Amino acid sequence: MSAASVRAEAKRLLTLSLEGGAVSSDRVGAVLAALAKSRPAHTLRPLLRAYLANVRRELTRGEARIEHAGPLAAADADAIAAHFSKALGRAVRPVARRNDALLGGFRVRVGDDVTDLSASLRLATLAKSLS
């Protein structure tokens, strides 16, 4: 099985794993069970790796990973997720993690997009402009 065909098969499996535009754990379990029955185990490794990468990427696309310094109210996290849901046109759920190295503010990552409103970034920008 070539790499291109593996990528195409993994993409098809990801499509089968979506339910309402989001990854469903039930569908993922069904896909894995079907794969285990239909193909020998030694041929599944590259396909499962590609499928896992696709699932992770799809899960990341649906998450707003918020790094924040200090406390962040749940309402604020929901407001951030709502903002990106509206901007991207799909449902995004907040996943918050505290990082005091940001000094203040937060950094949000949705998929490959990063929005940084932290004090550390502002200081770094200031240092770069001064140098």
Add this chain to the structure above:
Amino acid sequence: MTFFSALLAADAAKAAPHAAPAASGAADGHGPLADIMHLFGSFGVDLPHLIVQLVNFSILAFIVYRFAVKPALGQMEERNRLIEKGLADAQAATQRLAEAQQASDAKLNAASDEAAKILAEARNSAKAAVEAAKAEAQAAQTEVIAKAKAAIEADRVKMLAEVRGEVSRLVVETAAKVLAENLDDATRGRLNEAAVKQLAR
């Protein structure tokens, strides 16, 4: 009788009257010729001997002329010819020498002129080469100075940038440390709220 008295006697005989000259002279066997002969005879001169001697002398003169004088004259003429030829050759040689000297002088003058010309050209070439080398050295010096100035300026700018960057980094690090130590959760919460509001805008 002397020779002069005989001659005087002969003259006197011519001047005497012609009465019986011929008869008496012929009869006596005297006359001018006979007197002269008698006179020469008294001196020992005998006509036949004289004729023989003249013939002998002529033969001797011919022989001397034929075998001595004529070859000597020939040799003298040959020598004169050789001398004249030598003189002519010497004159020609002198002329050729003069011509050769003249040609040599002309060639020497030409060579001298050529040498002077070559020397002048060499001097001009050397002067041009020196000027070119001087100009090239001047250009190289100017280029080196310009490069050195540019390098110094670049180093200065680079050093200033490095110092500025280092100072900025120190300032930012210091500010970050101060903020990290002095910001409490309440302040950070307010900053987060402000960031959310900024995101909403």
